[in-house]
Amino acid sequence: MIGRLIEGVPRRALILLGLLLVAALLAPLVASDYLLTVLILIFYFAYVGQAWNIMMGFAGQLSLGHALYVGLGAYSAAALFVHFGIGPWIGLLVAVPVAALAGAFIGYLAFRFRVGGVYFAILTIAVAEFARVGFDHLNWTGASAGLFLPVKQYAHNNLWLLRGHPVMFYYLLLVATVLAFIGCRMLLQSRIGYFWLAIREDEEAARSVGIDTFRYKMVAVVISASMTAFAGVVFAFYYNNLFPEQVFNIAQSIEIILGPIVGGIGTLFGPILGAFVLTGLAETLTAALAAIGVDIPGAKQVFYGLCLLLVILALPDGVWPWVSRRLGLGGDGK
Amino acid sequence: MLPLSVYLNVAVGGVLTGLVYGLMALGLSVIFGVVRVVNFAHGEMMTIAMYIAIVLFSAFHLDPLVMLVPIAAVMFVFGYLLQISVINPFITRPEHSQFLLLVGVGLIISNVLLIIFGPDSQNVQVAYAFDSFQFGPLIVDATKLYACIAAILVAAALFAFFQYTQVGTAIRACADNHTGALVVGLDVKRLYALTFGLGAACVGAAGTMLLLIFDVTPAVGPAYTLLAFVIVITGGLGSMPGALLGGVLIGFTEATAGLLFSPSAKSMFSFAILVLVLLFRPQGIMGKRAA
Numbered sequence: 001m002i003g004r005l006i007e008g009v010p011r012r013a014l015i016l017l018g019l020l021l022v023a024a025l026l027a028p029l030v031a032s033d034y035l036l037t038v039l040i041l042i043f044y045f046a047y048v049g050q051a052w053n054i055m056m057g058f059a060g061q062l063s064l065g066h067a068l069y070v071g072l073g074a075y076s077a078a079a080l081f082v083h084f085g086i087g088p089w090i091g092l093l094v095a096v097p098v099a100a101l102a103g104a105f106i107g108y109l110a111f112r113f114r115v116g117g118v119y120f121a122i123l124t125i126a127v128a129e130f131a132r133v134g135f136d137h138l139n140w141t142g143a144s145a146g147l148f149l150p151v152k153q154y155a156h157n158n159l160w161l162l163r164g165h166p167v168m169f170y171y172l173l174l175v176a177t178v179l180a181f182i183g184c185r186m187l188l189q190s191r192i193g194y195f196w197l198a199i200r201e202d203e204e205a206a207r208s209v210g211i212d213t214f215r216y217k218m219v220a221v222v223i224s225a226s227m228t229a230f231a232g233v234v235f236a237f238y239y240n241n242l243f244p245e246q247v248f249n250i251a252q253s254i255e256i257i258l259g260p261i262v263g264g265i266g267t268l269f270g271p272i273l274g275a276f277v278l279t280g281l282a283e284t285l286t287a288a289l290a291a292i293g294v295d296i297p298g299a300k301q302v303f304y305g306l307c308l309l310l311v312i313l314a315l316p317d318g319v320w321p322w323v324s325r326r327l328g329l330g331g332d333g334k
Numbered sequence: 335m336l337p338l339s340v341y342l343n344v345a346v347g348g349v350l351t352g353l354v355y356g357l358m359a360l361g362l363s364v365i366f367g368v369v370r371v372v373n374f375a376h377g378e379m380m381t382i383a384m385y386i387a388i389v390l391f392s393a394f395h396l397d398p399l400v401m402l403v404p405i406a407a408v409m410f411v412f413g414y415l416l417q418i419s420v421i422n423p424f425i426t427r428p429e430h431s432q433f434l435l436l437v438g439v440g441l442i443i444s445n446v447l448l449i450i451f452g453p454d455s456q457n458v459q460v461a462y463a464f465d466s467f468q469f470g471p472l473i474v475d476a477t478k479l480y481a482c483i484a485a486i487l488v489a490a491a492l493f494a495f496f497q498y499t500q501v502g503t504a505i506r507a508c509a510d511n512h513t514g515a516l517v518v519g520l521d522v523k524r525l526y527a528l529t530f531g532l533g534a535a536c537v538g539a540a541g542t543m544l545l546l547i548f549d550v551t552p553a554v555g556p557a558y559t560l561l562a563f564v565i566v567i568t569g570g571l572g573s574m575p576g577a578l579l580g581g582v583l584i585g586f587t588e589a590t591a592g593l594l595f596s597p598s599a600k601s602m603f604s605f606a607i608l609v610l611v612l613l614f615r616p617q618g619i620m621g622k623r624a625a
Contacts, residue, residue, distance in 0.1 A: 062430055109609075115616050118372050118429060118571075122563050123612050126605045129560065133602040144598075250556060254437055261434050298448035298552075305441035309420070312434050316427060 005185055013329045024174055028167045036166050040238070042279045043173035044231060049259035049271030050180040051227035056257070057266035058184075058193065059220035060200030062117070065106075065124030067252035068131050069099040069225040073232025074247050078149055079141050081237075088162045088233050095233050096226045102127070103225030107218045116203075125250060132248030141242075149240040162237035169238045176234070177272065180227060184268055187223075196220060200266075228256075262311050264318025273320045281307055336593075339471040344593045345586055346474060350482040352585015354543050356578035357485040358558065359565035360492065361536030367572035368509040368529040369417070371425055371432050375440035376537055377558030383409050383538035384550040385447055391458040398458060398542045399480055405542050406488070406535040413534025417527040425526065440555060447552035455549040463546075481543035488539045489578060492532065496574070505529055509572075537562075561601075564608045570621025579620060583607070 006014060027039060048066065055061045076098045077091030106127055110120050136144040157164030159172075187193045195216045198206040207213050236242055246252070263274025285300045315322050362376050373379075386405050390396040398405075420439065424432050465476035496502040508515040508525050515522050561584070569580025584604045591603040611618060 056430065062433075064433070109613055113613060113616055115612055118366075119567065119612060119616055121429070121433075122567055123609065125560065126564065126608045126612075130602055130605040130609070133599055133605070137596070137599055250560065257430075258434070258437075261430055265430060296449050297453065298445035301445040302442050302449070305438045305445065308434060308438035308441070312431060312438065313423070316431060 004189065005182065010329055012327070016327070016329075021178070028170055033166070036170060038279060038283055040166060040170050040173060042275045043170070043177045044235070045256065045259045045275035045279060046272040047173060047177045047180050048228055048231045048256045049263070049275055050177065050184055050268075051224050051231070052257055053260045053265065053271050054184065054187070054196075054227070055220050055224040057260060057270070058188065058196040058200065059217055060196075060203075061217060061220060062121045063124045063221075063224070063253075064121045064250070064257070065126075065128030065253050066224075066228055066256045067248050067250065068102060068124070068128035069228035070232040070235060070252060070256070071128075071131060071135065071242075071244070071247040072099045072102055073229030074236035074242055075135065075141055075147065075232075076229075077233040078147050078236040078242055081149060082147060083140075087160055088237050089160065092230065092233055096229045099225045099229030099232070100222045102131075103221040104218060107221035111214050111217050125253070128248055128253060129250065132244050135244035135248060144244060146241055146243040148242075149237065151240050162234070166238075169234065172234060176230065181268060181272065188268070192216060192219060258308070260318075262308070262319060264320035267318065267320050267324075269324075270318050270320040273323065274318070277311075277319055339473075341590070341593065342471065343473050344589050346472060347478055348586040348589025349582050350474070350478040350585070351544075351547055351589070352582040353482045353578060354485045354540050354547070354581070355561060355565055355585050356569075356581020357489055358537050358540035358544070359562045359569070359581055360489060360574060360577040361533035361540070362562045363566045363569075363572060363574060363577040364492070364536065365530055365533035366566070368505055369421075369425060369526045371421060371530075372429065372436070373533065374433055374436035374559060375443060375555075376562050377560070378440040378443040378555035379409065379413070379534055380537045380541035380544075380558055381447055381550060381552060381555045382412065382443060383541035384545050385451055385456075387542045387545050388451075388456050388458060388550070391460075397460060398545050399484060402484055402488075402539055402542050406539040409538030410531040410535040412531075412538075414527045414531035416534070417530035418523070421530065422523060422526065440559070444552050444555050451552060453551060453553070455551045457549040458545055460546065475547075477546040481546050484543050485540065488536065489574075492536065493574060495532075501525070501528065561604070564604050567618055568608055568611045570618025573618065573620040576618055576620030580618070583619075 028036060031039060048070065052063065052066050055063050073095040076095035077088050080086040080091045080094060081088065106124060109115070110123055115123060135141060141147045157168040159168060162168075162172075188197075195206070195211050198209075198211055199213050199216060203213055232247070235247070259274035259278055260271040261274070262278055263272065264270030282300070282304060285303050289295075289299055289303075311319065358376075358380060362373055365371060365373050365376075383405050386408060387398045387401060390401050390405075391398060416439070420435065421432075424435050460477070462476045462480075467474045467476060467479060496506055504515070504520050505525050505528065507518075508520060508522050508529075512522065515525075565580040565584050566577055567580075568583060569576030569578070584607070587603050587607060588600040592600040615621075
């Protein structure tokens with residue numbers, strides 16, 4: 001199976017990938033607490049970006065409401081923990097189906113009625129916004145005042161209950177990102193991956209050669225939503241507080257998709273690189289503005305927006321295909 | 335139980351505000367219908383107009399209603415320049431690419447406004463802010479009535495432009511058949527820029543009038559962008575009467591839902607309407623779509 005996974009991947013790419021993985025594994029040994037929180041954020045966005053990429057990059061369905069799945073995952077697991085003391089891994093058994101159902105609901109409605117393109121994108125925003133306002137009024141989960149997980153000092157990291165030091169969350173998200181990366185590679189090499197690409201390139205043509213496009217688009221939404229729900233659970237137990245205004249916000253959805261778009265849509269390494277580039281950029285801007293003594297709220301976002309414009313103008317296919325060519329790794333893929 | 339007249343007043347207020355929303359959405363609809371670019375910075379563009387109106391009012395005591403046309407003209411120039419400089423290279427790019435571009439533009443606009451004006455909400459206190467007209471049991475706020483009349487006038491001017499002028503006809507030709515328009519020698523690039531300018535002028539006019547009704551903060555843009563989307567898709571993307579009708583419907587729904595349930599839950603109802611429309615009439619109430 002491993003043979004098939006690395007089939008056709010240049011040797012240089014494998015070596016680079018190995019070095020990156022080693023660097024990522026060793027990073028907490030040298031990183032300061034601050035840098036560690038930045039790295040956690042990066043792998044969070046790398047993982048969610050990978051999940052989003054399945055829908056948009058592979059199957060060509062533009063979702064602008066992935067905050068919905070983050071929020072549903074986060075709230076399901078957190079509410080079970082707060083109200084019944086049920087741990088996050090058991091909570092996943094609820095969180096993932098809930099998000100998958102929501103994804104299936106949106107997919108079923110949209111794909112059955114052939115709602116596509118911009119209309120589909122707006123539908124995903126609308127459902128996410130509906131959930132945001134809904135959770136704002138749902139007293140069981142603390143409504144707009146927020147849901148708080150009990151925080152104590154833990155002597156040991158408890159992986160089972162996800163209580164403990166940020167390092168634990170770092171490795172958890174790193175493993176999740178690696179697994180998502182491998183999983184996506186396997187999906188792309190499978191029959192279903194080829195069906196997705198066919199749908200993305202030309203849905204009519206895909207249908208005419210007998211691909212059940214409805215079914216495979218549904219599969220894409222459900223897988224993507226389920227994966228995103230896991231990120232939501234980690235989000236809840238890492239931050240220990242949840243506000244509908246924050247987790248379901250459209251800004252959250254936009255942040256999720258910026259990484260893969262900047263990194264390179266439809267590529268496997270794009271979401272990871274995009275998360276590094278964008279989070280790195282944001283932190284660099286913060287540091288640079290602090291260094292020159294600029295303390296104006298909004299200044300950072302203006303530069304961030306300008307950088308986004310520059311990237312999308314200069315590298316319309318994303319950063320990864322460009323980097324990949326520079327490194328002599330050839331085409332797209334890994 | 336509130337007296338019936340209260341419901342009636344709220345509903346009429348919602349319809350009047352909804353017409354101004356409709357003008358805002360009309361700008362989005364015109365841009366999408368012709369240029370085929372989804373303007374994700376629409377609400378942010380509106381906040382620019384609102385802040386121009388605030389500055390004019392606080393510095394020179396110029397009434398927003400009087401400044402409607404000049405502000406719309408400034409926004410026209412803004413939209414025109416934005417289209418020829420930044421957006422034009424993107425008209426043939428995929429949707430997610432355009433989306434990222436306009437999210438970037440929106441981010442820059444709202445944060446430049448934040449740097450200049452700070453995060454606090456601002457409004458204009460016109461002399462007639464608390465005036466109202468009474469029609470039998472019905473009490474109508476003067477600001478809403480003026481804003482609504484102005485919105486109707488601007489929308490009517492836009493309809494007339496598209497229907498009766500040569501440039502308007504040329505723009506409609508571009509919308510109907512891009513290749514055909516190129517073949518007959520229309521300067522499509524300039525017409526696209528004109529259209530984007532017109533869309534910006536619409537949302538600028540709408541913003542100037544909404545300032546009579548609501549406060550503004552630099553962060554309010556995305557909420558209005560979303561509202562414009564909801565309205566346009568409800569009414570029918572690309573249909574001009576549809577945008578106004580959608581605005582009225584959403585304005586009415588939000589006002590009555592705010593009264594019957596809670597004001598903070600009102601947007602849930604407009605999203606619910608959007609979902610229903612997408613399900614049962616994806617082309618919108620007045621929209622035409624082949625697929």
